[in-house]
Amino acid sequence: MxxxxxxxxxxxxxxxxxxxxxxxxxxxxxxxxxxxxxxxxxxxxxxxxxxxxxxxxxxxxxxxxxxxxxxxxxxxxxxxxxxxxxxxxxxxxxxxxxxxxxxxxxxxxxxxxxxxxxxxxACMAEYCFGSGRGSDRFLCIAAGTGLGVGMAIKGVPLRFAYECLGDIGHVILERNGPLCTCGGRGCAEILVSAPALAQQYRERTRAVPNVSLRDVISAAENSDEIAISVLSNAGEWLGLAAASMANIFFPDRIAIAGGLSAAGDLILKPAKGSFQSSASLFAQARASLCRAELGPMxxxxxxxxxxxxxxxxx
Ligand SMILES: [Zn+2]
The missing domain is CATH 3.30.420.40 (ATPase, nucleotide binding domain)
Known part of the structure; x- marks a missing residue:
């Protein structure tokens, strides 16, 4: 039987x-x-x-x-x-x-x-099942509550120290920028994390204090110009962060994952624009920027x- x-x-x-x-x-x-x-x-x-x-x-x-x-x-x-x-x-x-x-x-x-x-x-999930399949040097930027970055080299996570890729989500983008939770200033995370974007939207619209990133994304999808501008700025910062990372690690593919990736082209288009205008010609010729496939899970x-x-x- x-x-x-x-x-x-x-x-x-x-x-x-x-x-x-x-x-x-x-x-x-x-x-x-x-x-x-x-x-x-x-x-x-x-x-x-x-x-x-x-x-x-x-x-x-x-x-x-x-x-x-x-x-x-x-x-x-x-x-x-x-x-x-x-x-x-x-x-x-x-x-x-x-x-x-x-x-x-x-x-x-x-x-x-x-x-x-x-x-x-997140990086290994995308490598195994999503946007990183077949990549030799896959960099995955997960933007949500924080900004986590992982890299898979031929299918193995790159571990510098403390089992991760350093604190690369805290690459500094703005001199004298806002104070970050890490103690630094002007880090990518403090500029593009979900709480930061919700706060930027609240400050510009005087919206209710409990507005979330999801609310900002749906407002942008309904043509709210301030929401579109908040996401577009975040996309530009992300592209700049990706450019700095690409110049160091020379990935062949970079995926944007996490809660912010739910904004789709509202984030990805400006990110691609600033990536292309900021990364070294050598690095950008060898890397493509895409949206992660697996979403927030x-x-x-x-x-x-x-x-x-x-x-x-x-
Ligand atoms: Zn920081």
Whole structure:
């Protein structure tokens, strides 16, 4: 009698600055069973409990569908220690720094647990399943709550220090620019992050304080000129940041991912314009700038990559 083949997936988690998502990701990058909770501080133990309850709900749903979980992949915003067991620095999540994330989860879930920097995860998801397929030197800029940048060299994340590509989202674009959460001034992140764009829109329109990036994007899609201008400026800054990165890393492809990429051409067109007018001729002749394909779920899907890396990618 033939046995029914059991489906395999990776339990995946994305701990972002604002929300934490969990779901199942299969070997082709398909996501199912998505659930989320706020990334609530300041007590890391309480968040740990909420996180394991969230993962348990997704795990239970997987078991009910006879899906085998081959591991637990966790993408977290911030720098990691060399053993990749804990996040050691994120100016947006100071309360979670040095919390023993991997050990805590390994105790609760009897399976292999892999922690990855969120920008590496987003980059690897795009490399495996999206806009980075076939690229030898793929740079992925994820612009959302923060500005995370990852690079895959022939399918392997480039790790300079603290398991990531430095703090390249904080490349400085404006001398004496606004004070950034990192302590620097005029960084790309403080100029184009989702909270920064929402604030720029609020200041120029005197809109209600709780306007979000999504509101700015939908206003721009409805021809709101101030919203269009805020996004266009952000696109120009992003193109400038991409140009600086291209001059250092010589990527053959650069993808814009994260919440800002939902603005489509409203961001991408000005980004391409400033990239072409700013990057060295050598670098820009060898790199193309495109929109990421996987949307805001790339980081979550990328949390699966350590488990899929040695498997065939379709
Ligand atoms: Zn900064």
């Amino acid at each position: 033939a046995h029914r083949a059991e489906a395999e997936s990776v339990l995946c988690v994305d701990i972002g600055g604002t929300s934490t998502k969990a779901g199942l990701v299969n070997s082709t990058g398909e996501l199912s069973g998505l659930q989320s909770i706020p990334t609530g501080g300041p007590n890391p133990e309480r968040f740990g409990n909420e996180l394991s309850a969230l993962i348990e709900r997704v795990h239970q749903a997987a078991c009910a569908q006879e899906t085998a979980c081959i591991g637990l992949g966790v993408a977290v915003a911030g720098f990691l220690n060399p053993e990749r067991t804990t996040m050691i620095y994120n100016s947006n999540l100071p309360w979670l720094e040095n919390y023993p994330l991997r050990d805590y989860l390994a105790k609760h879930f009897p399976m292999r647990v892999e922690i990855e920097v969120d920008s590496n995860a 790339a980081t979550l899907a990328g949390a699966a990559w350590p488990f899929l890396a040695h498997r065939p990618i379709s």
